[in-house]
Amino acid sequence: MSASPDPAHLIGLRFPDGEYTITEEENARLRDIVDGPELPPGVAHPVFCHLATHVGKGVTFAALAELVGSSNDAGFLFGGGSFSFGQRLEVGRRYVVRGGITAAESRIGARTGRFDVISTSLDLVDPETGDVVATSVEHYICPRGEVSA
Amino acid sequence: MRRPVAGEEIPPYVMSEITTDRVRALMELMRDTNPVHDDPELIARRGLRGPVNQGPANLAYMLDMLFAWAGPELEIERFDFRFHEIVVPGDTVTARGTVRSAAENDDLTRAECDVRLEHADGSIAVSGTAVVRIPAR
Numbered sequence: 574m575s576a577s578p579d580p581a582h583l584i585g586l587r588f589p590d591g592e593y594t595i596t597e598e599e600n601a602r603l604r605d606i607v608d609g610p611e612l613p614p615g616v617a618h619p620v621f622c623h624l625a626t627h628v629g630k631g632v633t634f635a636a637l638a639e640l641v642g643s644s645n646d647a648g649f650l651f652g653g654g655s656f657s658f659g660q661r662l663e664v665g666r667r668y669v670v671r672g673g674i675t676a677a678e679s680r681i682g683a684r685t686g687r688f689d690v691i692s693t694s695l696d697l698v699d700p701e702t703g704d705v706v707a708t709s710v711e712h713y714i715c716p717r718g719e720v721s722a
Numbered sequence: 723m724r725r726p727v728a729g730e731e732i733p734p735y736v737m738s739e740i741t742t743d744r745v746r747a748l749m750e751l752m753r754d755t756n757p758v759h760d761d762p763e764l765i766a767r768r769g770l771r772g773p774v775n776q777g778p779a780n781l782a783y784m785l786d787m788l789f790a791w792a793g794p795e796l797e798i799e800r801f802d803f804r805f806h807e808i809v810v811p812g813d814t815v816t817a818r819g820t821v822r823s824a825a826e827n828d829d830l831t832r833a834e835c836d837v838r839l840e841h842a843d844g845s846i847a848v849s850g851t852a853v854v855r856i857p858a859r
Contacts, residue, residue, distance in 0.1 A: 602751055606744050607782040608737060610789045619798045620782040624752055627778075634756045645757055645764065651777045653804035661797055 580677035580689040580715075583641060587673035593629035593697070594667045595621050617662035623654075625662070626695035626709045629670030641677075641691050643715040652690070654711040662707060668697040675710075679717070689715040725824070725831045726792070726856065732819035732835065735787030740775050742811045748776050772810030780809055780848050784837050787817035792856045799832070803850035807841065815847060816840050822851070831856045 595617040603618050604611070612618060627634075635645060643649040662668075672695035681687050690712055697707045745759050757764040758774040765773060781803055789796055809815055819837040826832070832855050839848040 599751060602747065603782070606747050606751065607779050607786065608739060609782060609786045610794060612789070612794050616794075618782065619785055619801070620778050623778045623781070628753050634754060646767070648768065650758075651805065653802075655800060655802040656798065657800045658798055 578642075580641065580679060580691060583674045583677045583691060585673065586640075588630040588632050588671075588693075588695070591629040591631045591670040592667055592700075593625040593670055595625060595662060595664050597664050600664050615664050617664050619656060619658065619662065621662050622656040622658070622697065622707045622709045623711070625668060625697055626670050626672070629668070629697075630672065630695055631670075637693075637713070638715075641674075641689070641713070641715055648714075648716040650714050652712045652714040654692075654709065656707065656709055658707045659704065660706055662697070667700060668706060669700045671696055671698060672708075685716060687717040689717060691715060725826055725858070726821045726833045728821055728823050730821040730824075732787060732791045732821065732837075735783060735790050735817040736814065737783045737817070738814040740779075740809060740811050740813055740815070742773055744779070745773050745775055745811060748779055752776070752778070770808060770810070772812070775809040775811065775813070777805055777848075780805070780815070780839055783815060784817045784819075784839055784848065784850065784852070787819060787837070788835070788852060788854055791819075792854065795857050797855040797857075799853040799855055801850060801852045803848055805848050807845055807847045809839075809841070809847050814842050816842075819852070826858075829858055831858070 600617050638644050638649040675694040676692035692712050694710045696705045817839050819835045822834045824833040835852045837850050
């Protein structure tokens with residue numbers, strides 16, 4: 574595999590602003606899928622911090638992989654991250670989704686060879702107050718091939 | 723619930739019904755066409771054990787452990803996580819956790835917890851930390 578460019582050029586790339594409203598039906602559907610507990614009326618499951626930003630940012634997983642020069646076949650994967658909440662997510666409330674790529678660095682693993690870690694940060698924002706209600710930071714792993722001898 | 727204390731073990735939360743139907747249903751909910759979840763050819767080509775259960779589903783089992791422990795009024799303040807191994811339909815996974823620290827005032831307890839999702843053989847699928855707020859009742 575040829576050498577990949579320094580991924581630092583990706584830092585600062587913003588996704589198009591989007592929006593997402595967690596519906597009662599979606600909240601119930603997620604509860605069924607993960608066999609989860611019932612939450613108080615109007616409260617959305619906190620994992621919607623990922624789902625709402627993932628869908629609302631308008632860039633699919635495959636498109637994100639392509640954007641950073643990777644692909645599903647190349648082993649592009651979601652490696653970790655964090656959710657932080659200023660308040661609980663609510664069913665039926667519209668959130669603006671905004672964010673982009675905030676970090677990108679190359680690493681070398683003994684078993685994995687060279688890979689890049691691309692980090693995105695996406696906020697769910699109350700459109701009326703402008704307050705950030707929740708933030709999803711996600712780290713994606715992009716294998717870049719073997720290390721040259 | 724009584725207030726949590728540092729060192730307290732959080733009761734394990736078992737998910738034993740991970741199915742391909744559930745993986746597909748979450749793909750629909752997430753508008754996610756990633757073939758690692760449902761393309762047998764790609765799954766074989768990448769040497770995976772099976773269709774990959776979505777990371778967010780694995781995170782939900784860990785969060786649901788916290789709700790089962792502290793009640794539905796629990797609020798997540800922060801959740802940091804790292805994926806180590808995939809989970810596939812047919813696996814049984816168990817969410818486990820320990821209270822690392824807890825501080826209380828009149829209205830709530832704020833607890834920092836080490837959490838993990840384990841396979842049946844004890845290997846770690848996901849690890850992380852959660853900071854939660856538990857209202858006093």
